[in-house]
Amino acid sequence: MKTIYMECGTTLNSSVNTGIQRVVRSIVRESDYLSEEFGYRCIKVAFNGSKICLVSEPKIETKSLLKLATNVFIRLLVNIKNIKKAYTLIPNIAKEFSSRHIRRLVGYVNNSSQEIPININSEADSLEILLLLDSTWDNRIWPGVDEFRARGGHVCAVLYDLIPFSHPKTVEEVTRIAHTQWWVEAPLHLDSIMCISSAVRDDYLDWQKKLNISRKLSPESVGYFHLGANLKRDDPVIEVFNSRRPSFLVVGSIEPRKNHAFILDAFDQLWNNDEEINLVIVGGFGWKCGEVLSRIQTHPEFGRRLFLIKDASDRDLNRLYEISEAIIIASLAEGFGLPIVEALYHGTAVICSDIPVFREIAGMNASYFDLACNSELAMLVSKYAKDKKNLATPDRAKYGQWISWSESTRQLFERMFSLAAKNQEI
Numbered sequence: 001m002k003t004i005y006m007e008c009g010t011t012l013n014s015s016v017n018t019g020i021q022r023v024v025r026s027i028v029r030e031s032d033y034l035s036e037e038f039g040y041r042c043i044k045v046a047f048n049g050s051k052i053c054l055v056s057e058p059k060i061e062t063k064s065l066l067k068l069a070t071n072v073f074i075r076l077l078v079n080i081k082n083i084k085k086a087y088t089l090i091p092n093i094a095k096e097f098s099s100r101h102i103r104r105l106v107g108y109v110n111n112s113s114q115e116i117p118i119n120i121n122s123e124a125d126s127l128e129i130l131l132l133l134d135s136t137w138d139n140r141i142w143p144g145v146d147e148f149r150a151r152g153g154h155v156c157a158v159l160y161d162l163i164p165f166s167h168p169k170t171v172e173e174v175t176r177i178a179h180t181q182w183w184v185e186a187p188l189h190l191d192s193i194m195c196i197s198s199a200v201r202d203d204y205l206d207w208q209k210k211l212n213i214s215r216k217l218s219p220e221s222v223g224y225f226h227l228g229a230n231l232k233r234d235d236p237v238i239e240v241f242n243s244r245r246p247s248f249l250v251v252g253s254i255e256p257r258k259n260h261a262f263i264l265d266a267f268d269q270l271w272n273n274d275e276e277i278n279l280v281i282v283g284g285f286g287w288k289c290g291e292v293l294s295r296i297q298t299h300p301e302f303g304r305r306l307f308l309i310k311d312a313s314d315r316d317l318n319r320l321y322e323i324s325e326a327i328i329i330a331s332l333a334e335g336f337g338l339p340i341v342e343a344l345y346h347g348t349a350v351i352c353s354d355i356p357v358f359r360e361i362a363g364m365n366a367s368y369f370d371l372a373c374n375s376e377l378a379m380l381v382s383k384y385a386k387d388k389k390n391l392a393t394p395d396r397a398k399y400g401q402w403i404s405w406s407e408s409t410r411q412l413f414e415r416m417f418s419l420a421a422k423n424q425e426i
Contacts, residue, residue: 002038002039002040002041002127002128002129002417003040003041003042003043003127003128003129004031004040004041004042004043004129004130004131004413005043005045005052005128005129005130005131005148006027006028006031006042006043006044006045006131006133007045007046007047007052007130007131007132007133007134007136008024008028008044008045008046008055008133008134009044009045009046009047009053009055009134009136010046010134010135010136011024011025011028011134011135012024012025012028012044012046012055013046013055019160019253020134020135020160021135023160023196023227024133024134024135026228026405026408026409027133027405027408027409027412028044028133029405030228030405030406030408030409030410031409031413033406034406034409034410034413038413038417040413045130046134046136047136047138047140047141047144049140049141049144050140050141050142050143050144051144052130052144052148127154127417127420127421127424128148128151128152128153128154129153129154129155129156129416129417129420130145130148130153130154130155130156131156131157131158131416132145132155132156132157132158132190133158135160137178137179137182138178138182139181139182139185142185142188142189145189145190146189149189149191154191154192154419154420154423154424155189155190155191155192156190156191156192156193156194156416156419156420157186157190157192157193157194158193158194158195158196158412159183159193159194159195159196159200159204159335160196160200160335160336161196161200161203161333161334161335162183162200162203162204162207163257163333163334163335164176164179164180165179165180165183165207166203166207166333167256167257167332167333169256170255170256170257170288170332170333171255171256171257171287171288172287172288175287184211184213187208187211187213187215187216187217188213188214188215190217191221191419191420191423192217192221192222192223192416192419192420192423193217193221193222193223194223194224194225194412194415194416194419195222195223195224195225195335196224196225196226196227196335196336197224197226197335197336197357197360197361198224198360199335199355199356199357199359199360200224200335200336200357201222201223201224202356204222205219205222220419220422221419221422221423223415223416223418223419224415225408225411225412225415226336226361226403226408226411227336227338227341227405227408228403228404228405228406228407228408228409229338229341229342229345229403229404229405245276245277245278245305246276246277246278246325246384246385247277247278247279247280247320247323247324247325248267248277248278248279248280248324248325248326248327248328248351248381248384248385249280249282249320249321249324249326249327249328249343249348250263250279250280250281250282250283250327250328250329250330251282251283251317251327251329251339251342251343252282252283252329252331252339253283253284253285253286254281254283254284254285254286254289254292254293255286255287255288255289256287256288256289256332257331257332257333257334258283258286258330258331259330259331259332259353259371260281260292260296260330261291261292261295262330262371262374262377263279263328263330263374263377264279264292264295264296264299265374266374266375266377266378266381267279267306267378267381269374269375269378270378270381270382271301271305275382275385276305277305277381277385278305278306278307279301279305279306279307280307280309280320280324281296281306281307281308281309282309282312282317282320283310284310284311285310296308317342318346321342321343321345321346321348322346322347322348324348325348325349325384325385326343326348326349326350326351326367326381326384327339327340327343327348327349327350327351328351328352328377328381329350329351329352329353329358330352330353330369330371330377331352331353331355331358332353332355332371333355334355334357334358335357336357336361337352337357337358337361337362340352340358340361340362340366341361344362344365349366349367349384350362350365350366350367351366351367351368351369351377351380351381351384352366352367352368352369353368353369353371354368354369354370354371367380367384
C-alpha cells in the first residue's frame with residue numbers, strides 16, 4: 001500500500017497563514033479527500049530533532065498566572081498594527097524573540113515525541129514516500145531522512161523558490177542562511193524534488209550545476225506542479241470601497257522582494273500629475289518592512305488614494321479583485337505568483353514585472369514592465385485607468401477553469417509517485 005508521510009508540523013503548529021503555510025494547509029486538507037482515489041495512507045508528521053513523529057494538535061498552555069499573562073501580552077504584541085510604535089515601546093522584544101519563540105510562548109508547540117514506526121514494504125505495489133512539504137529547513141533532520149531511505153523509502157522535497165540564494169538582500173539573514181545551507185545539503189539526502197512551477201525547476205537545475213557536491217539529482221528526478229486556488233465568485237462581500245476612482249490592487253506580504261517601494265515610486269509620479277487613481281495594498285507585515293510601512297502610513301495620500309489592508313477576509317479580497325482595474329505585482333522573484341491566478345480568475349487585468357515565472361503563469365494575459373524603470377509601470381497604470389482597449393485582457397475561459405487545490409494536490413502526488421516509481425526501477 002502507498003503511504004505518504006507528510007511533513008507539516010511547522011505550519012500546523014503555527015498561527016501564520018501566508019505563503020508556504022497557505023500552500024501546506026491546502027495540500028494537507030486535500031490529501032485527506034484524495035486518499036481513496038490514490039489508494040494511499042497519508043500520515044501527518046513532523047521532525048523532533050532527527051526523529052519522524054506524529055504531529056500533535058496545537059494547544060494553549062496556561063499552567064501558571066505568569067504564563068497566562070505572557071500569552072496575553074505576546075498576543076497583543078503580535079496584533080499591534082503600528083509596527084513602529086511597537087518597536088518604540090518594547091525595542092528589545094522584537095529583536096530577541098524569533099517567530100518560533102513567540103509561538104512557543106503563546107502555546108503553539110509541537111509536543112509530539114511519538115516516533116513513527118516506519119516499516120518499508122518491499123512488495124511491488126507498495127511505495128513509501130516521505131514528503132518534505134513544510135518550511136522546516138533544519139539540518140538536524142538528515143539522519144532521520146537517511147534512515148528512511150536506507151529502509152527503502154523514497155524522499156521527495158517541495159521547493160518553493162531559491163530566492164534566499166538569488167536575492168539574499170530581500171530576506172532576513174537567519175532565513176537566508178538556514179534555507180541556503182539546507183538546499184545545498186539536500187541533494188545528498190533526497191530522491192526527488194517537486195517545484196511549484198517550471199520556472200523554479202529551471203532555476204534549481206541551473207543552480208545545482210554550480211554546486212560543488214558529490215551527488216546531484218538528475219533532471220528526471222526534478223519535477224514541478226502548479227498551485228491551486230479555491231475561489232467563489234458568489235460569496236457575499238462584507239465591505240466595499242465607495243470610491244469612484246479607478247483602483248489598482250497589490251496583494252502579498254510586505255517584504256523586500258515584493259517591491260512595494262517600486263510601486264509607490266510609480267504612483268507618486270501619477271499622483272504628482274494629479275491622476276485620480278487608488279492604490280490598494282493588501283497583505284500582512286513580513287520582514288524588513290519597517291521602512292516601507294512607515295512610508296505608506298505617513299504618506300500624504302494614505303487613507304485618501306492610498307489604502308493598506310492587513311487582514312482582508314476572503315470575501316473582501318474577492319470583491320477587491322472584481323472592482324479593481326488591475327492587480328500590480330512588482331516582485332523581484334517568485335516561485336509561482338498565486339495572486340496572478342486569482343486576479344485572472346476574476347477577470348481582473350494583470351500588470352506585472354517581467355520575470356520568467358510570471359510569463360509561465362500569465363502568458364499573453366498580462367502586461368509586463370521592466371524592473372529597471374518605474375516610469376514604465378506608471379505609464380501602464382495610466383493607460384489601464386483611461387483606456388484598456390489595446391492592452392492585455394484576461395482569458396476568462398482559461399482562468400475561470402484554473403486548477404483547484406484538489407487538482408493541485410492530485411498533480412503533486414501523481415508526478416511525485418511517477419518520480420518515485422522510476423527511482424525504484426533504477
